[in-house]
Amino acid sequence: MARKKDESVKERSADELFKDFKEVSITEFFRKNKAHLGYSGKLRSLTTVIHELVTNSLDACEEAGILPDIEVTLKQMGSEHYRFTCRDNGPGIPEQHISNVFGKMLAGTKFHRSVQLRGQQGIGVAGVTLFSQMTTGKPVRIITSTGNGKVHDIQLMVDVTKNRADILEDNVISQKWRGTEIQGELKGVLFNLGERSPYEYIRRSAIANPHLKITFVDPEGRKSVFDRTSKEIPKPPKEMKPHPKGMDTDELINRAKRSQSRRVSSFLETEFSRISKSKADEIQGMVNFDLKKNPRKMAWAEAEEITKAFEEIDFMAPPVEGLRPIGEEQIDKAVLKILKPEFSSVLTRSPTVYGGGVPFQVEVAIAYGGNSGRGNSDDGGRAEIMRFANRTPLLFDTGACAINQAVQSVDWKRYDIRDFDNSPVTIFVNLVSVHVPYTSAGKQSVSSEDELVKEIRMALMDVGRRFHRYHSRMRREIEKEARMNTLIKYSSELAAAVSKLARKDEEKLTKSLQTLITKKLKIEYKALESEDKK
Numbered sequence: 001m002a003r004k005k006d007e008s009v010k011e012r013s014a015d016e017l018f019k020d021f022k023e024v025s026i027t028e029f030f031r032k033n034k035a036h037l038g039y040s041g042k043l044r045s046l047t048t049v050i051h052e053l054v055t056n057s058l059d060a061c062e063e064a065g066i067l068p069d070i071e072v073t074l075k076q077m078g079s080e081h082y083r084f085t086c087r088d089n090g091p092g093i094p095e096q097h098i099s100n101v102f103g104k105m106l107a108g109t110k111f112h113r114s115v116q117l118r119g120q121q122g123i124g125v126a127g128v129t130l131f132s133q134m135t136t137g138k139p140v141r142i143i144t145s146t147g148n149g150k151v152h153d154i155q156l157m158v159d160v161t162k163n164r165a166d167i168l169e170d171n172v173i174s175q176k177w178r179g180t181e182i183q184g185e186l187k188g189v190l191f192n193l194g195e196r197s198p199y200e201y202i203r204r205s206a207i208a209n210p211h212l213k214i215t216f217v218d219p220e221g222r223k224s225v226f227d228r229t230s231k232e233i234p235k236p237p238k239e240m241k242p243h244p245k246g247m248d249t250d251e252l253i254n255r256a257k258r259s260q261s262r263r264v265s266s267f268l269e270t271e272f273s274r275i276s277k278s279k280a281d282e283i284q285g286m287v288n289f290d291l292k293k294n295p296r297k298m299a300w301a302e303a304e305e306i307t308k309a310f311e312e313i314d315f316m317a318p319p320v321e322g323l324r325p326i327g328e329e330q331i332d333k334a335v336l337k338i339l340k341p342e343f344s345s346v347l348t349r350s351p352t353v354y355g356g357g358v359p360f361q362v363e364v365a366i367a368y369g370g371n372s373g374r375g376n377s378d379d380g381g382r383a384e385i386m387r388f389a390n391r392t393p394l395l396f397d398t399g400a401c402a403i404n405q406a407v408q409s410v411d412w413k414r415y416d417i418r419d420f421d422n423s424p425v426t427i428f429v430n431l432v433s434v435h436v437p438y439t440s441a442g443k444q445s446v447s448s449e450d451e452l453v454k455e456i457r458m459a460l461m462d463v464g465r466r467f468h469r470y471h472s473r474m475r476r477e478i479e480k481e482a483r484m485n486t487l488i489k490y491s492s493e494l495a496a497a498v499s500k501l502a503r504k505d506e507e508k509l510t511k512s513l514q515t516l517i518t519k520k521l522k523i524e525y526k527a528l529e530s531e532d533k534k
Contacts, residue, residue, distance in 0.1 A: 027104075027105050027126075027130065027158060027159075027160045027161075027162075027163040028160045028161060028163075031130060031134060031160050034130075034131060034134070035442075036440055036441045036442065037127040037131070037441050037442055038051070038127075038396070038440075038441075038442030038443070038444060039127070039131050042080065042188060042189050042190035043189075043190050043191075043192065043194070043196060043197070044196065044396055045131065045186070045188070045189045046074075046082065046186065046189040046190065046191055046198060047196055047197060047198050047201055047395060047396075048442065049084060049128050049131065049132075049186065049189075050072060050084070050086075050198040050201055050202070051201055051392070051393075051395075051443075052124035052125055052127060052128050053072070053084070053086035053125065053128060053182060054070060054072065054086065054201070054202070054205055054214070055124060055392055056124060056125045057070050057086065057088035057090055057180070058070070058205075058209065058212065058391075060088065060090035060091055060180070061088060061089065061090045061091075062233065062234055062236070063091075063236060064090060064091035065233055065236070066089060066090060066091065066233070067211055067213075067228070067231060067233055068088065068089065068090070068209075068211065068212050068213070068214075069088070069089045069213045069214075070086065070087070070088045070089075070212065070213070070214045070215070071085075071086070071087045071088075071214075071215045071217075072084075072085070072086050072198070072202065072214070072215070072216045072217070073085040073086075073216075073217040074191060074198065074217070074218055074219050075219060076191070076219040077185065080187060080188055080189060080190055081185070081186070081187045082185070082186050082189060082191065082219065083183065083184070083185050083186075084182075084183070084184055084185075084186065085181065085182070085183045086181065086182050087179065087180070087181040088179050088180055088181075089178065089179045090178075090179055090180055091146060091147075091178065092144045092145045092146035092147060092178050092179060092180055093142075093144045093146070093180055094146060095152055098142060098144065098152065098154055098156075098167075099156060099164060099165045099166075099167055100164070100165070101125065101126070102125055102126060102129045102140065102142055102156060102165055102182070103126055103129055103156055103157075103158045103159075103164055103165020103166075104126055104163055104164050104165065105126050105127075105163055124443075125182075126158070126165075128140075128182075128184070129156070129157075129158055129165065129184070130158050130160070131186070132184035132185060132186055133157055133158055135185075135186050135187040135188050135189070136184075136185045136186065136187050138184070138185055139155040139156055139157045139168055140155070140156060140157075140182060140183065140184035141153070141154070141155050141182070141183040141184065142154045142155075142156065142180070142181070142182055143180070143181040143182075143183075144179070144180040144181070145175070145177050145178055145179065146178060147176075147177070147178035149174060149175070149176060150172055150173070150174065150175075151172070151173040151174075151175045151177055152170060152171075152172055153169075153170070153171040153172075153173060154167055154169065154170050154171075155167070155168045155169040156168060191218065191219050193218075195374065195395070196395045196396060198216070198218075199216060199218060199224065200393075200395065201393050201395060202214055202216045202224070202226065203224075203226065203338070204386055204388070204393035204395075205226075205391075205392070205393055206226035206334070206338065207331075207334045207335065207338055207339075207386070207428070208326060208331075208334070208386075208388045208391040208392070208393065208430060209326075209391050210228060210229040210230040210232075210326070210330045210331075210333055210334045211228050211230045211231065211232060211233055211234065211330075212226070212228055213225075213226070213227050213228045214226050226338075229330075229333045229334050229337050230330055230333065232330070234324050234326075235324060238321055238322040239322065239434075240273065240318070240319070240322030240323075240359060240434050241271060241272055241273040242255075242271075242272055242273070242358065243272065243273050243274060243315065243318040243353045243358070243359055244268075244272050244273075244274065244275060244310040244313075244315055245310060245311070245315055245353045246310075246353050246354055246355045246358070246451070247272075247307055247310055248307060248355065249300065249303045249304050249307050252303045252306060252307055253298065253300060253303045255267075255271060256295035256296060256298050256303070257295075257296055259271060259295045259296065261295055262294060263291060263292050263293065263294070263295070264291040264292070264293050264294075264295045264298060264306075265277075265280045265284070265291035265292065267295040268280050268283065268291075268306075273318055273319055273359075274315040274316045274317075274318065274319075275315070279313065279315070282309075282313055283306060283309045283310075283313070286305070286308075286309040286312065286313075287302070287305040287306060287309060288305060289302050289305070317350060317351055317352060318351050318352070318353055318359035319351075319359075322359065322434060323351055323359060323360075323361050323432050323433070323434075324432065325348050325361055325363050325430070325432050326363055326391060326430060327348070328346040328347065328348050328363075331346045331363065331365050331428065331430075332344060332346045332365070335365055335367050335426075335428065338371070339367045339370055339371045339372050339426060340370040340371050341367035341368055341369050341370040341371070341372045341426070342368055342369030342370055343366075343367070343368045343369060343467060343470050343471075344365060344366065344367045344368070345365065345366050345463045345466040345467065345470075346363070346364070346365040346428075346463075347363070347364050347365070347459050347462050347463050348361065348362075348363045349361060349362045349363070349364075349455060349458070349459050352451065352455060353451070354437070354449045354450075354451035354452055355437075355449055355451070358433060358434065358435050358437075359433065359434060360431060360432060360433035360436075360451075360452065360455075361431075361432040361433070362429070362430070362431060362432070362452075362455045362456050362459050363428075363429070363430040363432065363459075364427070364428060364429050364430075364456070364459040364460055364462075364463055365426075365427075365428035365463065366425065366426070366427055366428070366460075366463040366464070366466075366467055367425065367426040367428070368423075368424065368425050368426075368467060369424055370424075372384070372424050372425055372426040373423065373424040373425050373426055382421060382422055382423075382424075383420050383421050383422070383423055383425050383426075383427070384425070384426045384427070385398070385403070385404060385407050385426075385427045385429070386426060386427065386428045386429070387401060387403040387404065387429055387446075388428070388429065388430040388431065389430070389431045389433075389436040389438070389443070389446060390430075390431070390432060390433070390436060391430060392443075394443075394444050394445065394446070395444065396442070396444040396445070397439065397440075397442070397444045397445035398445070400439055400445050400448070401439075401445040401446050401448075402431075402446040402447060402448045402449060402452045402453050402456065403429045403431065403446055403456060405448055405453055406429070406452075406453045406454075406456035406457040406460060407427055407429070407456075407460060409453070409457055410457060410460050410461060410464060412464065414464070414468070415464035415465060415467055415468040415471075416467065416468050416471040416472065417464075417467070427460070429456055429459075429460075431446060431452065431456070437449055437452075491510060491513040491514050491517060492510050494513060495509035495510040495513055
């Protein structure tokens, strides 16, 4: 029997359905989806604010060639209510850009450039302004000067419907000072000294940025100063062309449409690294169309032929001048100063590429003993994994991160770390790239690209082998000392017995036996060390 039509449900036309169709500003989207920016949870939200402010200051100082000196202060105003202040000695912000920097999403100097910087999307510091406004209804205060004798003291709030900030107040002070200070308030957040706290973020920033001096005053008035261990400012990063290996068809088509070249061949030579005229000629022999064609008229199937040719051709590794690793010596200095380990080893891998031809490089370090690991010396400590992307600490979303997956995939027992999770060991991994594939706009986890996981794993296995050699030597030294003590102990008893039987001088026999024992053990351990070196 057929069902009776429900009279209460009225059929609506397409025009009625689309009556409420309208565009939403990007700021309005993030206001309703603040978790995408990292503002989820009371602890995480506060750390995210500090992360964005410190990152912004560091990038500004380095691009201007200034040794960064950053001060961060948190003051408790009430229950789950804090005032934050971040002050730097950077280049300052020109007056005409202040509103956009602190109030406009997807506006900045970074997203459109293929250059290695901590920030990438033009969202971070504007997100801080938005989050502060959402939780308190108050404006943020910006004090900035470019060193021209004028200091702008500005209060602004974001207009979410227009994706821009409105300046509520602008006072100009005559003063010789250069830098930027941002002040604001937050509610519904919480401070502690745990593993994902603002303090831990700042501590790790100091390790990954040896040229940084950073001071942190927490809500209880405790002042922590992490002084720089190096006065060498990283060289300004250079913009890099994409490498052909890993380039996908969609990206190739989009680049071709924007190209000013008249031929596909010249487009390939000018817009990609490691494609010379001879390589372009090699590609011509592998595709079924003429590379003299205008790149803006290239069809999808033709672009697919080129990307397939990319995979079959051997190209030189991407150039290194656009990547700015911390450096083995600098990492070692910072690790030794802050962790004071018994053993440490640092390794920087050669650059390579992941999907889309994006160049990247991996730096790893292992530290064992001393202040390494988490916890305290009474319980032996626990393993600590320090994740970084372009020198920026990643404290959240550990499980989904390529760095964590690479660390967990290593069989640490092979390298004499029997119980990795409960060992006093710190693993340091820094991923360097012109484009870090974050899993979200919150920038706390790196996408599990196969090439990234493999490269990090290879580096970790290398430093693991170095630790194994060190640990083997240490174990042999302990065994050697214990064996020596045992044999020396019984040598005197043996000498006494032999002297009675042979009627020889007991003291001379004791010395002879001890000399023989020492000589024999030295020969044995030299042979073992020789095997280790091989």
